[in-house]
Amino acid sequence: MQAGVAVLEANLHRERLEPVQAGAEAVSEKRSLPGVVQRYGSLLAIAAVVVFFSIVNENFLSYDNLADILRSISIVTLVAIGVTFSLIVGGFDLSVGSAVSVSTVLSASLMVWYRQELLVAVLVPLLFGLVIGLVNSFLVVKVRIPDILATLVTLYIFQGIHLSYTHGYSIYNNMPLTDGSIAPGIMIPSFLYIGQGKLWGIPVPVVIMGLVVIAVHIFLSYTKHGRFLYVTGGNSEAARLSGIPVNRYRTLAYLLSAFFASLGGIVLAARIGTGQVMAGSPLLMDAVAASFIGFSILGQGKPNALGTFCGAILMGVLMNGLTMMNVPYYAQDIVKGVVLAAALAVTYLPKLRKTA
Amino acid sequence: MSAPVLDMIQIRKQYGGVDALRGVDFSVRGGEVHAILGANGAGKSTLMKILSGAEEASGGTISVNGEPVLISSPRDAKRAGIHLVQQEVDTGLVPYLSVAENICLDSQAARGNFWFSPRQNAREAARVLARCGFTLPLHEKVENLTLAEKQLVLIARAMSQEVRFVIFDEPTAPLSLTETEALFALIGHLKAAGIGIVYISHRLPEVFRIADRISVLRDGQKVLEGDTSSLRMEQVVTAMLGKSFDEEFPKETTVIGDLLYEVRDLRAGRKVKRFDVKLHAGEVVAVVGLVGAGKTEVSRLLFGADRRESGRFFLEGKEIRCQTPQEAVEQGIVLVPEERRLQGILVEESVKDNLTLADLRRYTAGGFIRAGAERSAAESLVKRLGIKTAGLWQAVGRLSGGNQQKVAIGKWLLTDAKVYLFDEPTKGVDVGAKSDIFRLINRLEAEGKGVLYFSSEIDEAMGIADRLVVMENGRLVKEWVRADWTEGGVTAETIMYYASGGGSVGSESA
Numbered sequence: 001m002q003a004g005v006a007v008l009e010a011n012l013h014r015e016r017l018e019p020v021q022a023g024a025e026a027v028s029e030k031r032s033l034p035g036v037v038q039r040y041g042s043l044l045a046i047a048a049v050v051v052f053f054s055i056v057n058e059n060f061l062s063y064d065n066l067a068d069i070l071r072s073i074s075i076v077t078l079v080a081i082g083v084t085f086s087l088i089v090g091g092f093d094l095s096v097g098s099a100v101s102v103s104t105v106l107s108a109s110l111m112v113w114y115r116q117e118l119l120v121a122v123l124v125p126l127l128f129g130l131v132i133g134l135v136n137s138f139l140v141v142k143v144r145i146p147d148i149l150a151t152l153v154t155l156y157i158f159q160g161i162h163l164s165y166t167h168g169y170s171i172y173n174n175m176p177l178t179d180g181s182i183a184p185g186i187m188i189p190s191f192l193y194i195g196q197g198k199l200w201g202i203p204v205p206v207v208i209m210g211l212v213v214i215a216v217h218i219f220l221s222y223t224k225h226g227r228f229l230y231v232t233g234g235n236s237e238a239a240r241l242s243g244i245p246v247n248r249y250r251t252l253a254y255l256l257s258a259f260f261a262s263l264g265g266i267v268l269a270a271r272i273g274t275g276q277v278m279a280g281s282p283l284l285m286d287a288v289a290a291s292f293i294g295f296s297i298l299g300q301g302k303p304n305a306l307g308t309f310c311g312a313i314l315m316g317v318l319m320n321g322l323t324m325m326n327v328p329y330y331a332q333d334i335v336k337g338v339v340l341a342a343a344l345a346v347t348y349l350p351k352l353r354k355t356a
Numbered sequence: 357m358s359a360p361v362l363d364m365i366q367i368r369k370q371y372g373g374v375d376a377l378r379g380v381d382f383s384v385r386g387g388e389v390h391a392i393l394g395a396n397g398a399g400k401s402t403l404m405k406i407l408s409g410a411e412e413a414s415g416g417t418i419s420v421n422g423e424p425v426l427i428s429s430p431r432d433a434k435r436a437g438i439h440l441v442q443q444e445v446d447t448g449l450v451p452y453l454s455v456a457e458n459i460c461l462d463s464q465a466a467r468g469n470f471w472f473s474p475r476q477n478a479r480e481a482a483r484v485l486a487r488c489g490f491t492l493p494l495h496e497k498v499e500n501l502t503l504a505e506k507q508l509v510l511i512a513r514a515m516s517q518e519v520r521f522v523i524f525d526e527p528t529a530p531l532s533l534t535e536t537e538a539l540f541a542l543i544g545h546l547k548a549a550g551i552g553i554v555y556i557s558h559r560l561p562e563v564f565r566i567a568d569r570i571s572v573l574r575d576g577q578k579v580l581e582g583d584t585s586s587l588r589m590e591q592v593v594t595a596m597l598g599k600s601f602d603e604e605f606p607k608e609t610t611v612i613g614d615l616l617y618e619v620r621d622l623r624a625g626r627k628v629k630r631f632d633v634k635l636h637a638g639e640v641v642a643v644v645g646l647v648g649a650g651k652t653e654v655s656r657l658l659f660g661a662d663r664r665e666s667g668r669f670f671l672e673g674k675e676i677r678c679q680t681p682q683e684a685v686e687q688g689i690v691l692v693p694e695e696r697r698l699q700g701i702l703v704e705e706s707v708k709d710n711l712t713l714a715d716l717r718r719y720t721a722g723g724f725i726r727a728g729a730e731r732s733a734a735e736s737l738v739k740r741l742g743i744k745t746a747g748l749w750q751a752v753g754r755l756s757g758g759n760q761q762k763v764a765i766g767k768w769l770l771t772d773a774k775v776y777l778f779d780e781p782t783k784g785v786d787v788g789a790k791s792d793i794f795r796l797i798n799r800l801e802a803e804g805k806g807v808l809y810f811s812s813e814i815d816e817a818m819g820i821a822d823r824l825v826v827m828e829n830g831r832l833v834k835e836w837v838r839a840d841w842t843e844g845g846v847t848a849e850t851i852m853y854y855a856s857g858g859g860s861v862g863s864e865s866a
Binding site for chain 1: 659661680681682684685686690691693698699700701702703704705709713714716717720723724725727767
């Protein structure tokens with residue numbers, strides 16, 4: 001262990017003394033093969049997967065199927081955008097899956113149990129999402145629990161809350177209630193439009209996803225707040241010593257993370273037309289994978305909205321193609337895991353090499 | 357058994373083309389204390405890192421009793437009987453293990469038995485402690501010990517194996533007076549047992565008290581070696597400093613204005629026992645002290661980066677809060693920190709982003725960054741500071757140390773700062789960039805800003821300062837104005853004498 005510490009110190013020391021040389025290394029890295037893989041890896045992977053599936057299956061490239069892929073990834077993308085915010089400030093939000101589940105059953109129950117209208121069914125889940133974000137940022141920023149552990153805790157807490165709220169049952173039209181009566185409301189059409197409708201021939205979820213991706217990209221790249229979020233994650237001590245309120249930006253990141261997860265939950269409820277319990281859990285893995293694949297898009301090397309979108313596309317294309325090839329859904333998790341491992345390897349391997 | 361002899365011959369070390377050590381000879385015999393002295397960056401720690409296996413030399417040989425040994429890892433060093441007692445005792449210990457387990461950590465690692473017997477472990481630790489003559493609670497967790505006790509654990513661990521040489525790296529830095537006495541007694545004990553001791557310290561009085569031999573390093577070379585009895589303190593100080601700084605400092609004297617900034621009764625822990633200062637407009641006050649004197653801590657407290665126990669700050673006659681860096685910046689107090697790459701700049705971000713970071717508000721409209729305004733502001737700063745960069749989009753981490761420092765300073769120049777705090781601004785900076793930095797400080801002075809210049813480079817501080825205060829062990833111990841050293845006969849040696857704790861010794865003998 002002592003040796004480890006000593007080596008670490010030696011490396012720190014070296015890095016401090018040799019900025020110029022380290023720079024030279026980094027430049028040559030970009031031209032080398034691993035550099036290319038890191039820079040264009042995700043895009044190449046998407047292209048390769050698309051080519052492969054279009055050869056194997058002639059229906060793959062049809063408009064309907066492509067629209068299908070986009071619709072299928074729209075919810076994951078929304079959640080992944082949230083995760084991206086938490087990654088940008090150097091954190092990690094594991095609770096997004098639970099936030100999706102909460103928001104799904106909340107919006108469904110408001111309509112089915114309490115006969116509420118569209119506005120309430122949308123706004124209440126979004127507000128509750130902000131509550132989840134506040135709890136996360138309280139634990140991370142104020143109590144100083146490490147990000148992963150804090151959000152692991154809230155993952156379970158809010159999972160429990162949404163199961164308690166529904167007594168473990170999914171919510172659907174005309175469902176029997178515990179007192180023997182039938183639920184008074186239904187999932188109203190204006191709400192279902194969010195998940196099932198079309199705008200100018202494009203599925204509404206795809207429109208929402210597109211708007212969110214573009215808005216977040218602009219926010220991150222062209223505003224002061226976007227830059228301060230990145231700076232906070234890049235080196236929070238240096239940012240703090242530059243007079244930037246880093247805790248406020250970390251809080252903002254967790255609020256946005258939960259907010260977009262909740263938005264995803266609303267779209268999910270509208271898409272399937274019921275309030276499925278535990279609907280968000282499988283989305284966590286996909287969202288995390290999409291964000292990490294996105295790291296390397298165009299050599300950004302940091303979490304970014306367009307990258308996350310590309311990551312979601314890669315995952316969506318893979319799942320769609322595998323389904324067409326009749327790979328059972330339970331085996332698809334294996335593929336997802338392997339893809340994420342590959343993406344992480346591309347992100348982290350060169351760093352390992354640099355310090356070795 | 358004859359006393360072992362350790363020889364380091366013509367040791368060389370380069371870091372990316374820069375010579376840290378250029379052919380240093382060093383030896384220590386069993387039963388002797390050999391002290392190494394030197395200013396910051398002289399090569400002391402590098403030499404000891406090589407000896408303890410933390411780093412490999414670029415050239416030279418190490419031999420024990422005349423037989424060459426190859427040391428390329430801490431394990432090799434321990435096998436040769438060379439043990440290091442780290443300056444940062446916490447890095448060597450596992451806080452949640454007991455004293456006994458920590459003592460036997462090395463021997464456990466060396467033996468590698470599958471089974472672990474707490475009872476046998478405790479017996480072994482007790483035996484080691486008895487041999488050293490220490491009394492430590494065997495089953496106490498190390499995290500509950502005082503710093504001095506932790507140091508004893510480290511020493512005991514070294515003694516648990518075959519030990520022929522022990523390196524102490526600034527061992528008294530964290531210790532109180534009585535703890536220091538106990539340490540000296542222990543060193544005497546080790547000496548008597550025939551163990552060779554390498555002693556690194558900044559503090560002259562204690563070196564003269566316990567060392568048998570003294571070597572002084574400067575710029576990676578040994579410039580002085582001799583028996584303690586044959587050396588005088590002044591001689592050692594002169595050797596440490598080298599020839600006085602003959603470089604041209606572009607110091608321009610400006611009219612010193614009204615009282616700008618005042619700090620009263622600043623305290624925080626054992627590092628900052630008391631700090632008061634008054635700073636006038638157009639004045640540079642240098643706070644000089646050795647590493648560990650508390651300068652960095654003070655600079656961070658003034659900037660609101662750490663929490664203070666007491667202390668009131670006044671800016672232009674009004675008391676200010678200054679609890680966070682954000683508040684400090686808003687009031688016009690800015691810090692250029694010592695740990696540049698970790699705290700001063702964002703190494704992965706571009707020159708442009710770094711330069712406009714602290715005052716990005718100015719280049720935004722409705723939250724959106726005005727790219728043109730931002731770019732031209734950054735461009736003019738690059739020109740004004742003479743930052744050598746391939747372009748505005750170059751990552752700052754790829755610039756040379758001096759240019760990185762210019763960026764770290766440059767980011768504050770666009771704010772309306774009134775008080776500039778510089779913590780070791782010339783550390784790791786080449787000569788050209790250094791004089792650029794001094795010129796810049798002169799300019800701030802001319803603009804009526806106040807500058808607090810924290811440094812352990814005495815010559816440089818004398819070059820730039822209008823007033824100079826010496827900090828030692830968390831307190832201010834001496835103050836001079838510029839005329840005192842330009843005309844009054846105060847020399848770098850005098851200042852070094854006070855900075856290394858000589859003030860207290862001097863008053864005794866006087």
